[in-house]
Amino acid sequence: MSSSDGLLYVLPFLTDLEEDRVFPEFFKMVGNHYFMYRIAESVGGHPFIPFPSYAAAELEELSLIDEGSVFPKESNEFLQVFSEAISPLDSIKRKAQLVSRGESSFSNKQNIHRTIEQINRFLINANRSKIDRIPVLSIPFKKEYSLTRLHVSKMLNNQKWIRQLISFFQYITENKVKGCPGLKIDSFLFNEEGEIEKFLMYNMLERSKSNVSEMEVLQHNLGVFAALIEDFSGELYGSGYREDQHNSDFNLLMIALNNNEYAFDDFIEIEAFLESQGKRGKSQEKIAVFLDTANIFTGLHTYDIHFSSLLSKIFGEKKNITEQYAALFYPVYESASKTRYEKARRDEFKASLEAQGFQVLVAANGRDKAKVIEGGREIDVDDLMLIAKMKERMDKFKKVLVLTGDKHFLPIMKVYEENGIEVNVVSIHEDDTAQEVKTHFKDRHHLITDYWESILI
Structure with a gap:
């Protein structure tokens, strides 16, 4: 050497x-x-x-x-x-x-x-x-290769590196690799024209465990990306803001990332944002999945669902499914040993859902039954949590799939429709599906047996 x-x-x-x-x-x-x-x-x-x-x-x-x-x-x-x-x-x-x-x-x-x-x-x-x-x-x-800071002066006028950076983050996210928060401009090797040649700091990456959901990795990397852009701004604008950069990709992205109205959902959306020169163009046909775990799996008994297959059957290309949520109730019994046993069972089930891309919302009320009184009606606490998540994420999608036969979800599903969002419903069988749900959704309601290839025995 x-x-x-x-x-x-x-x-x-x-x-x-x-x-x-x-x-x-x-x-x-x-x-x-x-x-x-x-x-x-x-x-x-x-x-x-x-x-x-x-x-x-x-x-x-x-x-x-x-x-x-x-x-x-x-x-x-x-x-x-x-x-x-x-x-x-x-x-x-x-x-x-x-x-x-x-x-x-x-x-x-x-x-x-x-x-x-x-x-x-x-x-x-x-x-x-x-x-x-x-x-x-x-x-x-x-x-x-530029091993000094000479390339920094070129990066404002040649902003190809921004698209390169977005592409790289999209790539590691697709492979469930997280960027560490300490990533900075020197994680990359640039050429003298200010373009990225290589990524070099592999100790600043973290491989995700199998039970970590794709959504968790995406949200983490979006945060790291935003922090990295801020680090770049310190390098590029170190001597002060330049008026000639007002409509540049970098400045538009900086403004968007610091503005709560521009909460990007993925790196494809960031790319589209820059393509439209900082204007919100036609949205991607994003799809979300909401799983009423208790309702669906009680009816399945000893069967299981291969969700990747199911979602592909319903929507064609699974790549447009950007978020998947499930709610899971954790009971508390008078017997500590029974509580621990049920927790272990649910932890295992939770891990299996996360491995299939779901973000699992854990619900509990300190009792052995999920029922609570809300607004004068009896409802499961896990249903409340999933409905709250549906309200929170309402403006993010063009289509949703709700796996439930429970009438408690009908009001929020109607609100989705009123906002121009297509709602599809899948339940287990006729007896497990509220009549109001079947009547309202008609052609957009299916039984799981319509997708028998996605059922695991």
């Missing part, structure tokens, strides 16, 4: 990490990178995900590489200090190297003071066990 081998050496974000987290970040980066690369290769590759070529390096080797061949600069500086702290015998030699490089090896004097504090902190734990070698990502260096 040398400074003249035509390679760029990439370190994970390390700044401000506690000592015991430094080495794990290197190995986390390797694991996540291989994971993302395998996914990309299965669909023909992704332009931002380079081949995971890692070299096993000693800390001392990294310190000898020219600073211009290591990215990002802040992690390199941090690692220099870290290697001193865990190798006390080499401390004098390492400090001499830093001094010989002069103040230019640091971003500014503030970094020098921070470095001194880090040295003092790490030296307290200098006797920790040492890992001899760490995996370091190496990619072929290209002259068009």
Whole structure:
């Protein structure tokens, strides 16, 4: 490993990490990178995900590489200090190297003071066990790569990077990968024209567990994306707002993300928003699913539903289904052991629904029965929770599917129709379906047996 081998050496974000987290970040980066690369290769590759070529390096080797061949600069500086702290015998030699490089090896004097504090902190734990070698990502260096901030000045006039960023977030979201809140502009390698060339900070990604819903990942990544855009604004508008950028994609997006009226539901909607130059164009035909769990699964007995198959049968393409909600009641009994048993059963059922894309709303009233009195009528507390969610999300969809035969849902379903939203209803069988529901919906009401291929025995 040398400074003249035509390679760029990439370190994970390390700044401000506690000592015991430094080495794990290197190995986390390797694991996540291989994971993302395998996914990309299965669909023909992704332009931002380079081949995971890692070299096993000693800390001392990294310190000898020219600073211009290591990215990002802040992690390199941090690692220099870290290697001193865990190798006390080499401390004098390492400090001499830093001094010989002069103040230019640091971003500014503030970094020098921070470095001194880090040295003092790490030296307290200098006797920790040492890992001899760490995996370091190496990619072929290209002259068009920008390792300084020179590309930032180009990013306001060449805003292709915004669409690239949206596309990347859409990609990781589809693969149930979360971006960490600490993502920032240096997570990406840019070219001199201000366009994204590679994503590099794989330690800033989190693979979701199997029971985490797609909706949870989407909502998380929308938040991380908004924070990242704000971080970019600090870089791009650092010297003040520019009037000539008023109608630029970046400025329109900044305004929208800071305006509660523009609560984007997904990255496709953000892309459409920019395509329409900041105006709300024709909405995507978004579809939501609301599942009255108790009503449907009581009637199913020992059977189950393959929801992906069911939704595809009803709506054709499942990709337009943007949200799925279910409500699940958790009873509390006088017997603590029975309460624990029922909770375990429901936890298992909840996990199975989440694995099929549902966001499960947990309802409880401290009793063993779900019934409560609301507005002079008896209703299940889980029904109330699902109805409240339907009211909250009403203006987000063009179509909804409500899986219930319960008449308590009829008023909110009528309100949906009054607002121009198409309502479809699926129930278990005639005896489990309120007559009012069957009469009102007629052709848009079906029994689950109409989709027998979606029933699991």
